[in-house]
Amino acid sequence: MKIEQIYTGCLAQGAYYITSNGEAAIIDPLRETQPYLDRLKKDGTRLKYIFETHFHADFVSGHLDLSRATQAPIVYGPTAAPAFDAIVAEDNQVFELGQVKIKVLHTPGHTLESSCFLLIDENGKETALFSGDTLFLGDVGRPDLAQKAANLTQDELAGLLYESLYNKILPLADDIIVYPAHGAGSACGKNMMKETVDTLGNQKKVNYALNQPGKEAFVKAVTDGLLPPPAYFSMNVAMNKKGYHSFDEVLSQGMKPLSVTEFEQLAEATGALVLDTRSDKSFAQRFIPQSVNIGLGGDFAPWVGAMVKDVDQPLLLVTEAGKEEEAVTRLSRVGFDNVLGHLKGGFDAWVAAGKETDAVHRITAEKFAEEQENKQGKVIDVRKNSEYEAEHVETAINKPLADINSWIEEIDPKEHFYLHCAGGYRSMMAASILQARGYRNFTEIEGGFNAISKTAVPKTAYACQSKTVK
Template sequence: MNIEQIYTGCLAQGAYYITSNGEAVIIDPLREIQPYLERLEKDNVKLKYILETHFHADFVSGHLDLAKATGADIVFGPTAAPEFDCIVAEDEQILEVGDIKIKVLHTPGHTMESTTYLLIDADGNDHAIFSGDTLFLGDVGRPDLAQKAANMTQDELAGHLYDSLMTKIMPLADDVIVYPAHGAGSACGKNMMKETVDTLGNQKKVNYALNQPNKEAFIEAVTDGLLPPPAYFGANVAMNKTGYKNVDDVIKTGLKALSPKEFEAAAEGTGALILDTRDNGDFAKGFIPNSVSIGIGGDFAPWVGAMIGDVQQPLLLVTEPGMEEEVVIRLTRVGFDNVIGFLEGGFESWTKEDREIDKVDRITPAEFESRFKKDESVVYDVRKESEYEAEHVDEAFSRPLASLNDWIKDINPDEHFFMHCAGGYRSMIAASILQSRGYRNFTEVEGGMGAIAETKVPKTDFVCASKTLS
């Protein structure tokens, strides 16, 4: 028996590849399936099952294309009702794979079809659980995403989650290994550990959700402080449940090279959004007017989903030459299938033809220090509220990037403000969106709070509640 966690940092997502005596199982696969096919061929094993822990909201799974390519059966847990052929397993149903068994544990709460898969080794011992979004390391799945589909409140779903954990997970032995679907950085939880594998015994000790005195306390704890889900989550659920385009076809369409003239014509004639995936420092120095900056080097796909939202939005790409396919693949992972082409030769090809460009007013931390005036300068901190609360520039306003569409309407266009995040990635996303919507009376600070902390700009460790967005 071999278990391999295939972790994708950009999505903070774990897929699992398990083999035993010539047969294999893949749990929660990513959408691009070629690496799985190559691995199956290399190991000379037959894929028997594709196990889905639930209908994912934060990424598009590869279950359909993988089943078509291999003939393997797709398996969902009880109550799932997908619009394609699959096995809807019964609670405690046993699936045999080589010399091992996998027991289906229905664990509703995150969603009503949520399922944990218990791996039983060749000796009959409970070895590991693949807990999906039911149990994370340090947290549990948020119970607010499936309210509409389940016709339940988040408190009712949290109650189901509590029952699932207490009756199906907690009774398992402490030495059982926990393999979750996500880790720190995922929007599917709020308090996840940076580790991606742990023992159940340790989680029983350190996981706040597993240490609540009763159901009422559990519901209060897991629903407290939940941020609104990213805008693209609903669309991804629908794609996972109803189906989607073949990923190879999507990639082929997206990899259409366009000359600057063709690129400009496409931008004007299609209503496409220009997505610039270069480093934020390069973007600040020059970009095609009205482009949105979301760098491939950061949490690219989740921020595309959060800030663009509409997966049907046509996209035109500006990338570093050679990165086009990687960008298109990452976009498909979160359901953005409508890439209509990329700028051939990258941004340099645009400038060689002396076409119009725009820039962001970016300054160094030293310049910010010299220009900052206490009680006069307005500063927008676009980090998460938890980061802001830990430390922030004195009198700065908390303006989280994820809430930009809420606070942008409150901007006074006649009042200048400085803007920063932790390192420059998120503040450049904000800067590009603001400028595309006509707001230009601001200055972005290079290096963000990490660099500002090294200056003499006054900082505070307490929260000014009146200036923090709810």
């Protein structure tokens, strides 16, 4: 028996490849399936099952393409109702894989069909738990995503999650290895550890959700502080449940090279968003007017999902040379399949054709420090609230990038302001959106707070203060 975690950092997602005696199972596969097919061929192994822990919200799974390519059945837990052929297992149903067994544990709460898969080794020992979004390391799945589909409140779903965890997971042996579907950085939880594998025994000690005195306290703990889910989550659920275009079709369309003229004409005819995936440094210097920058060098796909509200939005790509396929692939992982093509020759081709360009007014942190001595303009910090509270420029106000569509209209077009994030990635996103909507009254700070922190600009942090009672 062999277990391999296939972890994709930009999505903070873990898929699993399990083999025993010439048979394999894959749990929660990514959208692009060729790497799995290559691995099966290399190992001389037959894919027997594709297990899905639930209908995923934060990425589009590769279950359908993988099943078509291998004829392996897709397995869901109880109550799932996919629009395609699949095995909807019963609670405690056992599937044989070579010399090992995989037992279905129905664990509703994150969603109604959510299930964990318990691996029983050749000797009959319960060895590993593939916990999906039911149990993370340091956290549990958020119970607010499936409210509409389940016709339940988030508190009611959290109550189901409590029963699942405390009645089905906690009684399992401490030495069982926990393999979750996500790690730190995923929007599917709020308190995940950076590690991606742990023992259940350690989670019983350190996971706040597994140490609550009762259901009421658990519900309050897991629902407290939940941020609104990204808009694309519900659309990804629908794709995973109802079906989607083959990844090969999506890749073929997105890899279509377009001349400058074709690119311009298509943008005008379709209303496509021009998505520039170059670095914030390259984009700041020159870019196609009205284009939006989300760099491949960061959490590209989740940020596209957060910033672009409709997965059906037509997209035209500007990438670094050789990065076209990576961009299309990563977009497809979160359901953005409507990529019409990419600019052949990249941004250099646009410049060579003598086309109009734009730029972002960007200064160094040192220059910002000089200008702050004269108190020239307010400062907008687009980092997350938790980052801002840890430490921030004394005069800065916090406007998280994820909420830009809410706060952008509050900006006075006539009042100058400075814009920064942690390192420049998110503030350049914000800058590109601001300029696409006609705002020119700002200066973006290169290197963000990481660079500002090394200057003499006054900084502060929120701190818990206690009183001494005499």
